[in-house]
Amino acid sequence: MKPAIEIKNLGKQYRLHEAPPYLSLRDVLSKAPWDWAGKEKKADPYFWALQDINLRIEPGERVGLIGRNGAGKSTLLKIISRITPPTRGEAFIHGRVGSLLEVGTGFHPELSGRENIFLNGSILGLKKAEIKRQLDAIIDFSGVEKFIDSPLKHYSSGMQLRLAFAVAAHLEPEILLIDEVLAVGDMEFQKKCIGKMEEVSRKDGRTILFVSHNMSYTAGLCEKAVLLEQGMVKAAGPTATVINSYLHSLANNQPVNDARYPGSAAVRFISLKAVNAKGDVSGNFDATEIIGLEMEYEVLEKDHILWLGYNVHNNFGVNVFDTHSVQTEEYLKPHATGRYRATAWIPAHLLNTGVYFISCAVFNHLKQVIHFHEKDCLVFSVSDQFSAESARGLSPGDFPGIVRPLLKWDITKQ
Amino acid sequence: MEKMLTHIRPPGRFTSGWREVWQYRELFYFFTWRDIRVKYKQTTLGILWVVLQPLGMMLLFTLIIARNWQMDTGGLPYPVFVLAGLILWSLFSNAVSHAGESMIQHAGIIKKIYFPRLIIPGSAVLSALVDFFAGLMIFFALLIFYGQSLHWFSPFYFGAGLLLLLTTALGAGILLSALNVKYRDFRYTISFLLQLLFFSSQVIYPLCSIPQEWLRILLSFNPVNTSIGLFRAGLGAPSPGIQEILAGLCVTLLLLVTGLFFFRKTEAYFADIA
Numbered sequence: 282m283k284p285a286i287e288i289k290n291l292g293k294q295y296r297l298h299e300a301p302p303y304l305s306l307r308d309v310l311s312k313a314p315w316d317w318a319g320k321e322k323k324a325d326p327y328f329w330a331l332q333d334i335n336l337r338i339e340p341g342e343r344v345g346l347i348g349r350n351g352a353g354k355s356t357l358l359k360i361i362s363r364i365t366p367p368t369r370g371e372a373f374i375h376g377r378v379g380s381l382l383e384v385g386t387g388f389h390p391e392l393s394g395r396e397n398i399f400l401n402g403s404i405l406g407l408k409k410a411e412i413k414r415q416l417d418a419i420i421d422f423s424g425v426e427k428f429i430d431s432p433l434k435h436y437s438s439g440m441q442l443r444l445a446f447a448v449a450a451h452l453e454p455e456i457l458l459i460d461e462v463l464a465v466g467d468m469e470f471q472k473k474c475i476g477k478m479e480e481v482s483r484k485d486g487r488t489i490l491f492v493s494h495n496m497s498y499t500a501g502l503c504e505k506a507v508l509l510e511q512g513m514v515k516a517a518g519p520t521a522t523v524i525n526s527y528l529h530s531l532a533n534n535q536p537v538n539d540a541r542y543p544g545s546a547a548v549r550f551i552s553l554k555a556v557n558a559k560g561d562v563s564g565n566f567d568a569t570e571i572i573g574l575e576m577e578y579e580v581l582e583k584d585h586i587l588w589l590g591y592n593v594h595n596n597f598g599v600n601v602f603d604t605h606s607v608q609t610e611e612y613l614k615p616h617a618t619g620r621y622r623a624t625a626w627i628p629a630h631l632l633n634t635g636v637y638f639i640s641c642a643v644f645n646h647l648k649q650v651i652h653f654h655e656k657d658c659l660v661f662s663v664s665d666q667f668s669a670e671s672a673r674g675l676s677p678g679d680f681p682g683i684v685r686p687l688l689k690w691d692i693t694k695q
Numbered sequence: 696m697e698k699m700l701t702h703i704r705p706p707g708r709f710t711s712g713w714r715e716v717w718q719y720r721e722l723f724y725f726f727t728w729r730d731i732r733v734k735y736k737q738t739t740l741g742i743l744w745v746v747l748q749p750l751g752m753m754l755l756f757t758l759i760i761a762r763n764w765q766m767d768t769g770g771l772p773y774p775v776f777v778l779a780g781l782i783l784w785s786l787f788s789n790a791v792s793h794a795g796e797s798m799i800q801h802a803g804i805i806k807k808i809y810f811p812r813l814i815i816p817g818s819a820v821l822s823a824l825v826d827f828f829a830g831l832m833i834f835f836a837l838l839i840f841y842g843q844s845l846h847w848f849s850p851f852y853f854g855a856g857l858l859l860l861l862t863t864a865l866g867a868g869i870l871l872s873a874l875n876v877k878y879r880d881f882r883y884t885i886s887f888l889l890q891l892l893f894f895s896s897q898v899i900y901p902l903c904s905i906p907q908e909w910l911r912i913l914l915s916f917n918p919v920n921t922s923i924g925l926f927r928a929g930l931g932a933p934s935p936g937i938q939e940i941l942a943g944l945c946v947t948l949l950l951l952v953t954g955l956f957f958f959r960k961t962e963a964y965f966a967d968i969a
Contacts, residue, residue, distance in 0.1 A: 283698075295967070305880045359966065363703060363809035366963045372703040383807040389729060391736045396729075403725040404808055432736075455698065 283375045284337045285456050285488040286361065291334040291370035293356055293512075294327050330356045331512045334370070340455070341486035345493070345503035345520060347527050352509040354492045358382065358460050361490070376455030376488070379406055383460075385445030390434035394425060394444055397433055401448050415451045422477075423447035450477045456488045475502060496524050496657060500636035501596035521636055521662035522564040528658055544578070547585050548643045548652040551577040555639075555661040556624070568634060568665040568672070568685070572627040576641050580616045585645070587616050587652070589623050592640040593632075594657070601632070601683055630672055630687035633680065636662045706963040711955060715811040723814045723821075730793075730822035745829045749785060753778045753837075756899050766904050769932025772841050779930065780898035780923050782830035783856065787864050787919055788889050790823035794868025795885050798876045798965065805965050812962045816872040820865050843930060852929030860922035863947045870954030873961050876968060897923050902935075918943040918950075 331353045338344050346354045359365045361372060362380035387404040388397050398419055402412040412419075420429055423444045425436070433441060457478070479502060481487055493499050499506060499520065506523035508516040508530075516526045529552075543550040554562045556573040566572050574591055589606040604625055606612055639661075642654040665671050672687040673680045716723065735742065753774055760766075761773035768776040794816035798805070801815050838845070874881045896919040905911050914920055915935075921943025924935035935943075 305878060360703060363701070364806065365966045366706050367703065368705055370704075374701040374703065375698045377699055378701065380808060386807045387804050389733060391733045392729065396732065400725055400729055403722050404804065404810070409721050409725075 282340060284373075285340045285342070285376055286336065286338040286372065286374050286490065288334050288336040288361075288372045289370055291331060291357075291360065291367050291372055292329055293331040293353075293360060293365070294368040295330050296327055329512050331360070331367075334512075334514055336507060336514065336517070338488060338490065340376070340488055342505055343489040343491065343503040345491045345499035345506040345523075346509065347492075347496070347499060347506055347524065348509035348515075353512040354509055355382075355460055356512075357509070358458050358490065358492055362458055374456060377406070378456045378458065379452040379454030380458040381405070381449050381452070381460065382458070384449055385441060388433060388441065388445065391432055393432055394423075394429040394436070395420075397444065398448055401445065402451075405448065405452055406454065407452065411453070419447045419451050422450060422473075446474050450474050453481070453485075454487070456490070458490045460492045461494065478502065496528075496660060497594065497596045497598055497636070497638055500524060500638075500660065500662075519565065519662070521660050524636075524660040525564045528660065543653045543655055544643075545650075545652040547580065547582040548587060549579045549581065550641070550643070550653045550655055551579055551620070553577075553639065553641050553655070553659045555659055563661070565662050565664060568632065568663050569629050569670055571629045572632070572661070572663075573624045574627065574639060574641075574659070575622060575624045577620065577622050578643060579620045580618050583618050584615045586611075586613065586648075587643050588612060588645055589625075590642045590644065591625060592642075593627075594638045594640070595633075595683065596636040596638070599683055601637070631684055632663045633682055633685040634663050634665050636660060709956065709959055712811055712813055712959055716813050716817070719810050719814060722810055723818055726814055726818035727821045730818060731825050734822070734825075742829055745826045746833055749778060749781045749830045750833060752781050756781075760899055764900075767901055769901065769927060771927065771930055771932055772843070775837055775841055775843055775930065776901075776927065776932075777899055778834050778837055779927050780896075782827060782834055783860055783923050783926055784893060784896060784898045784919070785830065786823055786827040787860055787922075788893070789826060790820040790861070790864035791867050791871065792885055792889065793819040793823060794864070795871035795875055796882065797868075798872040799879075799882070812965060813869070813958065816868045816958075817865065819872075820861065820868050823864075824861075838930075845929070846931065849929040852925050852934070856922040856924075856926030856929070859918060859925065859943065859947060862951060863918040863922070866947060866951035866954040868954075869958045870950065873954070873958040876965055877961055892917065892919065896920055915939040915942045916946050918947040 334357065346357065348354050356365070358380070359382070360367050361374065362378065362382065364380075364382070385397075385401060387401055389400065392400065395416075398416065399409070399412055402419075403409065407415075420426055423440075423446070425440050425444055428436060428440065433444075436444070459478075475498065478489065489502065491499060491503055503520050505518065506520040507514060508523050508527050510530065515530070516523050554575045555564065555566070556575050557563050557566065558571055558573075560573070576589065576591075578589075580587070589611075590603060592603050593601045595601050606623065606625070609623075637660065638657040639659040640654065640656045641658060642651060644651040644654070665673055672685040756777045757774050761777075766773075771779075797815045797819040798812070805812065805815075837843075871881070871885060875885075895914055895917055897914075902911060902914060902920055902924065905914070915938070921935055921940055924939065928934035
């Protein structure tokens with residue numbers, strides 16, 4: 282089968298401008314004619330926003346594109362959406378592309394909600410007949426039925442956004458490109474949109490390329506991820522692994538002694554890793570395994586009583602549980618200076634399958650001090666196989682619940 | 696079923712891009728439809744304003760010019776003569792100025808989604824037609840008022856004049872819209888250029904009333920003159936000569952090809968510089 286998206290040696294060069302990117306006629310005309318010939322004596326420097334990008338995305342895959350601001354994520358999406366051309370290299374796309382780099386592109390305040398559905402839908406590549414067919418579903422999804430025939434300028438910004446999302450959620454291209462658009466809007470509606478996209482993508486095998494700063498959305502929607510750094514592919518593979526190397530690259534950028542390193546004058550955070558029973562660092566665990574959360578930190582001042590803690594969130598943003606270092610000697614006794622490693626073990630058969638985000642902190646609530654609280658600085662995923670040893674047993678499909686403990690059952694015949 | 700294949704690569708060979716515009720014809724329709732809807736929603740006077748404007752101009756020019764200068768209008772009453780010129784001119788000037796501004800106005804959309812960019816100036820030119828048809832109604836009413844009869848050949852002359860005018864407006868509009876993206880202060884020259892063109896077009900005077908021959912020849916290279924000449928010929932005024940028609944046609948085609956070439960050449964980078 283042909284890949285949905287195939288990118289070969291793609292590169293995009295921009296010119297760094299000191300002045301605005303467009304020219305002014307005045308500047309051109311005011312230059313003396315002999316300057317025109319030797320065009321641009323002081324040439325602007327060029328830089329590569331993207332370089333040697335090679336990617337292959339199979340039909341039905343959902344791929345998250347992550348990386349820092351300016352890493353080239355949006356530029357890559359713009360090239361694949363054909364908004365801007367590459368400087369070198371090429372890309373092949375098999376299938377109808379729908380790109381969603383913004384919600385409500387082309388919305389006009391003077392037109393009614395209904396008219397804007399047609400306009401926006403058409404800009405997004407829907408045929409008129411398709412919009413007509415889906416019109417009721419779109420209006421219903423948006424939840425603004427009552428105002429659908431009044432001009433958009435009378436809508437609140439929240440309503441406009443809902444309408445825009447409703448159109449976007451009903452796009453039915455084979456390949457969907459999404460950029461950051463979910464960063465806006467209320468949480469509940471965002472989840473509804475993600476849910477709708479996931480549903481369609483599962484059912485129809487739609488390919489999705491998704492850019493977001495929100496790691497939990499990326500983890501929730503995508504099974505694979507690509508990490509871009511300075512315009513190049515730094516890592517590609519299973520989402521949790523790639524997100525982890527991204528988070529590590531963020532943390533490792535700063536030297537330990539640097540004052541910008543997270544922490545107070547007393548304690549500095551060094552690293553957080555997930556390890557298996559053998560102590561090996563991993564990004565993927567089986568539901569039947571124990572998972573160790575291993576934090577390294579450095580104590581710079583003595584005589585502090587330090588409590589350690591983790592928050593565990595799943596990819597829907599639910600706080601699954603918190604844990605504090607209550608059963609340790611250091612809970613009541615001050616730390617000596619030096620480097621420490623603390624490991625908390627999550628029992629096997631506790632977490633359901635999915636992606637987890639761990640935040641870690643060193644604090645003392647009695648003294649009301651938080652030395653550091655690093656949010657979502659570790660990601661790992663939990664998966665399972667069908668076996669009688671897991672809580673799922675032999676039942677296929679989704680196994681619901683925030684946790685999935687393996688409980689002891691007693692069955693007696695009466 | 697074979698899936699659609701899109702091949703993305705650095706900009707290369709020049710193509711006119713009309714095939715893709717045809718593929719996106721529904722979007723073309725929606726853009727035009729939106730321009731028209733918005734225009735008539737924003738003004739409460741709406742269609743009335745569109746009608747009053749050429750009518751007022753016609754009265755003004757009739758009072759000032761027809762009373763004081765004797766002109767060979769080809770046998771047409773001056774108000775009919777001048778209104779024919781005015782509705783064509785305002786079609787041209789609306790189409791060119793809207794199309795010229797259109798790419799800048801749509802910068803937000805251009806940066807966020809792909810579609811053939813030619814649709815933008817194209818639909819701006821098309822939506823100018825609505826005002827024209829409103830003006831045309833007034834024009835026909837005036838024809839009845841003056842008992843001006845039409846002939847079997849009238850529709851052909853009207854059509855030819857209109858087609859030439861629209862093609863010219865499209866060529867100029869495409870060129871100006873691309874120049875406007877590249878040179879941001881170009882927009883200030885558009886209204887000046889249009890004013891210059893107004894007085895060098897036979898809107899309020901007939902071309903034949905110019906005594907200097909060299910000037911008449913020079914002005915015949917203005918395609919707006921040819922279009923207005925053809926349109927008036929539909930009313931029974933003498934048709935422009937074959938040289939005049941050819942000169943206008945050549946300039947129109949030159950403008951269209953230049954505009955298209957320049958537009959297509961800069962189009963790929965619109966999203967980067969807009």
